[in-house]
């Protein structure tokens with residue numbers, strides 16, 4: 170099984186000290202699709218560092234919220250502020266990994282080269298990135314022949330190639346086996362230790378408990394609860410969050 174390389178605490182601390190800070194302020198965010206409100210007057214404040222888990226039942230609006238925060242869709246109302254930058258400016262410093270990896274029909278190495286070139290990054294970083302995600306031995310293979318777990322590791326390497334300040338993850342391990350899940354979590358944790366801000370959507374309770382510093386609980390297109398992870402899991406403050414955590418259907 171591939172395990173992400175561990176970096177020393179000293180290295181993590183140094184990197185963290187260098188990391189750009191991207192706190193997020195959202196006010197009155199609204200999104201209507203086909204005349205139906207799917208995000209409704211949503212307020213959110215996220216600190217500059219750590220891993221925020223966005224949780225909530227199917228259809229709560231989690232994926233749409235990520236797309237708005239990353240600038241893939243425009244809200245119908247409200248304001249998104251990334252440390253004084255609007256979404257159009259902030260998106261250049263962000264990357265998003267979807268549940269289904271989005272890869273080019275080229276070799277594994279060419280997938281990384283494409284991002285490094287497009288983002289004006291050092292092309293010499295490709296080999297280190299592939300090694301980091303355990304894909305050096307597959308560099309010349311067509312990306313389409315990778316397994317699900319390998320493809321997702323390549324998608325993460327592509328995201329990290331752009332040296333994002335903020336990494337969005339939308340259920341990146343939903344269809345992976347337990348070893349692949351842990352491999353992805355290791356890569357994400359290492360990025361966090363280097364100061365990358367992680368905003369992560371998952372339904373996997375174990376993953377949320379392992380990874381989250383804080384939890385945003387969405388329901389019906391609104392933030393119902395936002396708490397530190399060590400408070401949210403043992404003592405959710407709302408009935409909706411309690412029902413969700415207990416596996417009861419939330420209507």
Ligand SMILES: Nc1ncnc2c1ncn2[C@@H]1O[C@H](COP(=O)(O)OP(=O)(O)OP(=O)(O)O)[C@@H](O)[C@H]1O
Nearest residue numbers: 202203207225226227228229230231232233234372
């Ligand atoms: N393009 C669209 N047009 C109309 N409605 C949409 C569109 N995309 C999403 N929706 C609706 O918006 C709501 C929120 O969708 P979203 O994908 O954000 O949910 P989610 O919380 O990520 O759910 P899941 O956990 O099932 O992935 C859902 O009711 C969905 O049907």
